[in-house]
Amino acid sequence: MLATRPVTTVTFPGQEDHVPAVRAYVRVLYEDHPRLDxxxxxxxxxxTNAVRHTRSGERGGAVTVNVLGPPYEPRFEIQDQGGKAHSEPRHRDPADAEGGYGLRLVEALASRWGADSWPGGTRTWFEIR
Known part of the structure; x- marks a missing residue:
């Protein structure tokens, strides 16, 4: 059963150069997880999607990562500041643009995932066992 409150919460500027620090932080928390990679x-x-495709990536924007649940069945929630053309994550045709494989990758690797949107934000979550 998942915890009702975050085990940890990290908020950082919505810039791609902050992603390695978040990865390093999570790596320490879950260093023994069998699917760490x-x-x-x-x-x-x-x-990266939150930074590139929402207002979180604009000047003064931020992204929040909530980590919930036990170490062997974590749930991660990535909360952005919404905006731009599409609030909820959606598949893109890779032939039409650079990239477009990210959500297919998430779908293939996550045990479960989803997204919830509201005016001013989106929370994309995933679980991995």
Whole structure:
């Protein structure tokens, strides 16, 4: 059963150069997780999407990562500041643009994932076992 409150919460500026620090922090928390590499790859993809495709990546923007649940079944929630063209994460056709494989990767590696949007933000979450 998942915890109802975050085990830890990290908020950082919405800039891609802060992603390695978040990865390093999570690596320490979950260093013994059998799927640590997959966990870090999914986390990187979702944070990068938040920075690139929402107002979180604009000047003064931020991204928050909540970590919930026990160490062997963590749930990660990436919260952005919404905005831009599409609030909820969506698949793109890779033939139409650079990239476009990120959510397919998340789908393939996560045990479960999803997203919730509201005016002013989106929370994208994933679980990995």
């Amino acid at each position: 997959d966990l870090l790859l999914i986390l990187t993809e979702l944070i």
